[in-house]
Amino acid sequence: DAGITQSPRHKVTETGTPVTLRCHQTENHRYMYWYRQDPGHGLRLIHYSYGVKDTDKGEVSDGYSVSRSKTEDFLLTLESATSSQTSVYFCAISERQGLNYGYTFGSGTRLTVV
């Protein structure tokens, strides 16, 4: 109901294959983020976008790329999946930067690399 959906919800892939995760929003929010969540590490920022075609790296960006060709879609690509990229991936959106605007998260994609 929050207007953000992630697909797929679950995926198993083989080492070395490319994988693309999709985040779709219907809120027309400018800011979008990709995080990964691993036990003991909380949520770590992979990439973020502050507008169409405007993206930048987060703290754990190695092995990942992103694209944002339109406001509503933010794609995360694992160029050549490795076992260390097995994780739960969350997309988040934010209406604007600033002090009082929190994130709305998607329900996550559980990715397993075998």
Next chain:
Amino acid sequence: TQLLEQSPQFLSIQEGENLTVYCNSSSVFSSLQWYRQEPGEGPVLLVTVVTGGEVKKLKRLTFQFGDARKDSSLHITAAQPGDTGLYLCAGGGVAGGTSYGKLTFGQGTILTVHP
């Protein structure tokens, strides 16, 4: 890298007990947010605090931002089984910086409230 340390990592209590979760950093944050996450779902925002010393209450939950804006606490009064979940603190923006709304998350506190 700005780090947020949460404690405790695990908390298992009986219904009706009170508890406090702490979130500490050596960095100053412009804002501090608390999220709650249930299994299989994304985190959901509970509160944002932006002023040093600020206290916000949400029913049985009390949130406090430290005077120096480096730490925060979440206190739950009379915990209920429905409070069970992962609680995450997140710091927003180094004071004076341009952060594009990026948040730095703590590693989380897993709370289990037994009936």
